[in-house]
Amino acid sequence: MDDLLQEFIAETRETAEALAGEIVAWEAAPGDRGRLDGIFRFVHTVKGSCGFLDLPRLERLAHAAEDALAEVRDGKRVPDRALVDAVLAIVDRISEIVDAMDRGTPLDDGGEDLLIAALDGSAAPVLETPAAPASPVAARAPMRSVRLGVDLLDRMMSGMSDMVLARNELARRLRAGEVDPSAEAALERLSATVAEMRDTVTRTRMQKIDALFSALPRLVRDTAASVDKRVVLEIEGSDVELDREMIEVMRDPLVHIIRNSIDHGIEDAATRLAAGKPEIGRLTVAARQAGNQIVVEVTDDGHGIDTDRVIAKLVTAGRDERVLRALPERDKLELVFEPGLSTKDGVTAVSGRGVGMDVVRAAIDGIGGRIELDSTPGRGLRVAIHVPLTLSILSTIIVAVAGHRFAIPRGVIEEIVAAHAAGVELDTLGGQRVAMIRGRRLPMVSLAALLGVPAQGRHPSMLVIANVGPGALVIGVDDVLDHEELVTKPAAPPVMSAGIYAGQALPDSGRPMLLIDCAGVAHRAGVNFRREAAVAKVEEVGETPGIEVLTFRDLDGVLRALPLGAIDRIEPVAAHQLHRAGGRLRLLLDGALIPLAALGELPEGAFAALRLRDGSTEVAYAIAEASDIVRLPADLAAPAEPGAIAGVALMGDDPVELVDPLWLLAGHADVAAAERKPLALLDEGEGGWMATFLAPMLRGAGWRVAARLGEGETADVVIRLDAAGDLPAPAGAAIVRLVTDPAAARCGDAIHRYDRAGLLAAVGARLEQRR
Amino acid sequence: MSELFLVARIAGQAVAVASRSVESVVDLGEVTPAPLAARHVLGLATLRSRIVTVIDTAGTLTGEASAAPPRRAIVSAIEGHHYAFVVDALDDVAELAAQPLDPGIALSGHWADAASALVEPAGEAALVIDLAALVPGNLHSRCN
Structure with a gap:
């Protein structure tokens, strides 16, 4: 209509x-x-x-x-x-x-x-x-318009590209011979006209991104209403212009990201108030032009990406939890792009459609763009979509490898660094070349080696860091020559079959040039960003002597390692999980109090803990940050004195101290027989609720549980449910009061009966007081 | 029924190509290599502001890469892409009548896949070859 x-x-x-x-x-x-x-x-x-x-x-x-x-x-x-x-x-x-x-x-x-x-x-x-x-x-605006099919515009654009190429050819021919000044002037004029035409024709394909944004207020309103949340939307940069084809490709991903933000990111009003945030969620969609790219950012002030939950989901899908938990934080975020992932437990009307972020990523990759995530737990998530301004004229960087020249799309290049620059190290890890660039360890592919052409030196001299879908890849080249805008077209099938080219172009030099497909390079070189594959690879080369360890930065700043086999998992720990019980530090994890060992001062805020388990004994070890999984040589330099450190190994040029897991387990674990277990009296008469629900949990946390006291027994803690506070306590026992009504738990020392963590903390604290 | 054929020489053998499949005949300039491309792709060359993929025709047919630098080539557009098929020399353009191949003749290498008929310009037998069959990947190879 x-x-x-x-x-x-x-x-x-x-x-x-x-x-x-x-x-x-x-x-x-x-x-x-x-x-x-x-x-x-x-x-x-x-x-x-x-x-x-x-x-x-x-x-x-x-x-x-x-x-x-x-x-x-x-x-x-x-x-x-x-x-x-x-x-x-x-x-x-x-x-x-x-x-x-x-x-x-x-x-x-x-x-x-x-x-x-x-x-x-x-x-x-x-x-x-x-x-x-x-x-x-x-x-009245004197604007006149005609209706044109997009087909016609495409043909115009393609004709324009050919015209640019023909002009380049002409310029080359003219310069090859004696140049008549008048011919030169005519060529100049032609060049100027062609350039202007190119701009105009490009503009015919441009559309204000408002075409994409205008539907958003309604979308946000409806989505928020369907999940019973209130969200205010801010839109910036509606007048940014973008290739109309790009707008079409971006439509679905943008809608999906916004729905995700409202459904998964922004909390309901009660949770927001409890977290000290304004009741109404805030969503900002902003577009801006950055050089030859358009950046569309969707920012919400929700709780960010819960990487623990993402990992838990992937584990139920059959992934190895240990490996996932050992990932650096940046890579953990990227896990949301794994196929078939939905962090929401129930399917909602809004985003439970089986469309995951993997589809979003594929769509953006398809137009030569990329997605960046920036999540601050508790504070919000920023999703930035970078897409090239137009599809047919590509901004590229020209690189040289052993006399060959190739173009790399500028859009995928994160950074270019010289191999000899400070903070850059090249290394080999389990047969895979890696580049360590300012603390980031990235897989590296030498383009010369991949192409099978003789390289100039033993190592590439320039490193191009390219963003390829699931991760970053370093491509080593001999030289970075130039920046050029190229009209690219697909190459012939026998050339494309190499799998590493995205197309061909004719630059001003007149010599054909191939455009490198960085994702293809990663694929052809066997670089796999899926961690499972990386681990499988390590196992393949398992014959090389050595032990696989998890390296981490310890609380005192020293780089240490623990054998991977000894580690059950890595847990993020918040300060409230820390308890001093039974005369030592314990960590409240999964409803159990686990002894905590640490070398160095425990930090005030959150930290991470490694969980070690040997049969029934379990110990946690506090660390500052997990860094990597590597293989260390089996022969270690022995430490000066026996103790926590089993030995020192070299990883690259850095010494790594290997923590002795035996020392940890022997020195810190609760040895059941050696300690008298504290007794909890479940004072509930005939109800049986506590016997059913509380007893297993308390036993798990190292308590003995009884419904009534035996001859000569004294309870360490008495637990009562919904009892009046004035009932007398048995001699010498502390009382923990549980209540059924959560509201009653908020005002007083009583604990809501389903507040597991609160109950365990309370019984631990009462025990501590008694001693 | 006779047809216009371009008679050329590839790997010492006279061949004929139906002129309707030929766009032009060119002298190749510099060829830019395309590493990791399919076997017998020599690289890319520029012809009148257009990029063509250069095919080592002799290599495709005999299985052995030719050593001589590519000079002359027949340009043909196949499935939207332009290819330059390198030839040793161009002999003639003539109206010739194609004859079926004698089933008793066993052709070696990929000749059997590419050749479909026989013509006889100036008394010498020339195999009629189909350029599209020479694009690497298009060969229905019987031998490796």
């Missing part, structure tokens, strides 16, 4: 413009039948269209004029000055209304009755029409 309306507006405006001259002529010679017919057809068409489009106001005007003109045509009326004036006024009025419709501004209908009345001569002499429409007519 909108299209029809637009067409009607365009058509009516065009006819009215063409009719302007006719009307003036008819005014001069009211008897001219041909002109009368033209005007009659106009009002007749308007009347017909208005009926169909349901525009009663215009229809009424057109109908009245048509009636009057029909009478003239039938000879029933002689056109006089008053009638001509009245018809003119109506035609002007129609133009004004159509303009107002196009602008979307209201136009009051004052005076229309008078205009119609003036037609049959019954009204007073026509009001001063020229004065009224004068200003709207002048204000």
Whole structure:
């Protein structure tokens, strides 16, 4: 319907413009039948269209004029000055209304009755029409438009590309021989024209990103309402222009990201208030141009990506938890792009559609873009989509490898560094070359080695860090030569079959150049960003002597390692999980209090803990940050004195201290027989709720549990449910009160009966007090 | 029924190519290598601001890469891409009548896949070859 309306507006405006001259002529010679017919057809068409489009106001005007003109045509009326004036006024009025419709501004209908009345001569002499429409007519935007198929635009663009290439060829030919100054000048002019044409043609394909953004307020409103949240949307940069094809490709990913933010990211009002945030969630969608790229950012102030939950989901899907937990934080975030992942437990009406972020990523990758995630736990998530400005002219970096030149799309390049720069180290790890760049360990591919061409030196001298879908890849080249805008086209199938090229282009040099597909390079070189594959690879080369260890930065800043086999998992720890119970530090994990060992001061805030398990004994070891899984040589330099450190090994140039897992388990684990277990009395009479629900948990945490005391026994802690606080406590025992009503738990020392962590902490604390 | 053929020489053998499949005949300039591309792809060359993929025709047919630098080539557009098929020399353009191949003749290498008929310009037998069959990957190879 909108299209029809637009067409009607365009058509009516065009006819009215063409009719302007006719009307003036008819005014001069009211008897001219041909002109009368033209005007009659106009009002007749308007009347017909208005009926169909349901525009009663215009229809009424057109109908009245048509009636009057029909009478003239039938000879029933002689056109006089008053009638001509009245018809003119109506035609002007129609133009004004159509303009107002196009602008979307209201136009009051004052005076229309008078205009119609003036037609049959019954009204007073026509009001001063020229004065009224004068200003709207002048204000009318002189914008003219035609409708074109996108096909036609594509052909224009393709023709334009060929024209650029032909101009380059011509320039080359001219420069090869003696250059006639006049030919040179003509070429200059041609170049300027071609460049301008290219810009213009490129612009025909451009559309304001508003075309994408205008639907968002409604989307956000509806999505938020369906999950019962309140979200305020801010849009920035609607006037940024983008290739219309890009806009189409970005539509679904953007909608998906926004739905995710509202459904998974932004919390409900109660949770937000509890976290000290404003009740209403805030979502910002912003577009900006950055060089040859458009960046669209979706920022929410929700709770960020819960990597623990993402990992838990992947583990249920059969992935190795140990490996996933050992990943650096940045890589953990990237796990949301794994296929088939939904962190929401239940399927919601909003985003439980089986479409994951992997699909979003694939769509953006497909147009040469990339997605960046920036999550601050508790504070929010920023998703940045980078896409190239246009599809057919690509901004590239030209690199040289053993005399060959290749182009690399600039969009995928994160950074280019010299191999000998400070903070850059090249190494080999389990047969895979890696580059350590300012603390980031990235897989490296030497382009010369991959292509099988003789490289200049033993190591590449320049490193191009490319973002390839699942991770970053370092591509080693001999030199970085230039930056060039290239018109790229697919290469022939026997060339594309190499799997490492994205296309071919003809740069100004006139020598064909191949465009490197960085993801293809990673694939061909066998670089796999999936961690499982990486681990499998380590196992394959398992014959090389050594032990696989997890390296970590310890609390005292020293780089240490523990054998991977000894580690059960890595847990993030918050301060409230830390308890001093039974005379030592313990960690409340999964409802159990686990002895905690540490070399160095425990930090105030959150830290990580490695869980070690040997049969039934379990110990946690506090660390600052896990860094990597590596293989260390089996022969270690022995430490000066026996203790926590089993030995020192070299990893690259850095010494790594290997923590002795035996020392940890032997020195810190609870040895059941050696300690008298504290006794908890579940004082509940016949109810049995505590015996059913609490007893297993307490036993797991190292307590003995009894429903009544035996002869000579004293309880360390008495637990009562919904009991009055004034019941006397058995001699020497501390009381922990549980309540069924959560509201009652908030005001007082009672604990809600399902508050597992709170209960364990309370019984631990009571025990500590008694001692 | 006779047809217009381009008679050329590849790996010492006279061949004929139906002229309707030939876009032009060119002298190749510099060829830019395309590492890791399919076997017998020599690289890319520029012809009138257009990129063509250069095919070692003799190598494709005999299985052994030719040593001589590519000079002359027949350009043909196959499935939207332009290829330059390197030839030793161009002999003639003539209206010739194609004859079926004698089933008793066993052709070696990929000749059997590419050749479909026989013509006889100036008394010497020339194999009629199909350029599209010479694009690496398009060969239905019987031998490796």
